[in-house]
Each structure stands twice: as structure tokens, then as C-alpha cells.
Amino acid sequence: GDSVTQMEGPVTLSEEAFLTINCTYTATGYPSLFWYVQYPGEGLQLLLKATKADDKGSNKGFEATYRKETTSFHLEKGSVQVSDSAVYFCALRSGAGSYQLTFGKGTKLSVIP
């Protein structure tokens, strides 16, 4: 079945540091890939997405590239801010005919001033 594996947290970085959160997946067909962010006390918000191989999703300084050859979708940001502190989830939708999102376990990021 479909699965998503994320690097385990928590991750603690200083402000302006470079961020990478690794995500790999197993899926049938050609999945769409997503990164969601969950701020304390809030629901999940879509951060970025990619729907086919080699697509790059980007938003708010975050980027992730859909790598079919390595089945990966790593999240990166060049300079994190305190306001980026949250839990980040990698997710996939396995393709046409499937309506569910399959999530990883999440990676908690804390950014300190």
C-alpha cells in the first residue's frame, strides 16, 4: 500500500539557518505530492504541492522537487524564521480514482532566535 516516510524530529534550528526535511514515498501509479504545515492549535494548511515528476512546488520561501527516480519530495528553505516553527507533514495522493491523502508522521521544527 501507499506510505510516506519522513525524517524524525524534532528539528531545532537557529534563525536564518538552512532547512531540509526529508520525505520518501511508496505508491502505486503516479502520485501527487504535498507538504502540509500545522501551527500550534490549528488545522493543517497546504504549503506546497507537485503533481508530476520533476515539478517543483514552492511557497513562502519553501521548495520541494518531485523526484520519481528516488521517490523523494524533500522540503527545503534557505533561511528559516521563528514564525516557521510548526509541524510539517509530507503527504501523497496515489492517483486518479483515489481520494485519500496518505500522510507521514510529521516533523516538528523549532526555530530559535
Add this chain to the structure above:
Amino acid sequence: DAGVTQSPTHLIKTRGQQVTLRCSPKSGHDTVSWYQQALGQGPQFIFQYYEEEERQRGNFPDRFSGHQFPNYSSELNVNALLLGDSALYLCASSSPLAASLTYEQYFGPGTRLTVT
């Protein structure tokens, strides 16, 4: 424009009881999905409702059931509650266009269910 709303915010129930959670989708959305998020875990898909019918179901027992109303709002019902049902229950809505293209789902803040 109101986003996805859920009620109640928090709920405490006793083992064996039944519970109903409610969700109103974002304006313009007609599809509602429910997810269970245990502490420290990612959300797990329970089921999705479209046109008042269950369109797809995840790996959850029949104790979990749902309903969608003509105004697209939805309920999640859980019978015979177990301690392991304690979790954050998330509702997500999407529009027909999103479902066919990028499949963007909008999540509500969730209902925190505690079973004692």
C-alpha cells in the same frame, strides 16, 4: 469567507459511549473528508463523502460512520468508543475542480476527542 468549521472543539466521552462530530465545508466546496490524528502521528484517512454518499473509505471499522447533508455539511459518528479512539478528528473539504486537478484539501481546526 469562512473556512472549514468543526464542532465541538473538545469532547470528553466514556468508553462504550457514542459520539457525533460536525463539519461545515468551506464555501463552494461539496466534498468532505474525515481524518483521525493520534498524538504525535500524521492524519489517517477515515472516509470521504460526495453527493451525500460515502465515496471512499480507509481502514477503519464499521463503528465509524458518517453522513453528508444536502448543504454539504457532514457528521462523523463513532459508536462503542474505545480508549484508542482518543485523537484529533480533522475534517477537510475540497471543490470539484480541485478534486480533478491538484486535489487541494482545506482542513478545519479539528475536534479533540478524549475517551476515558
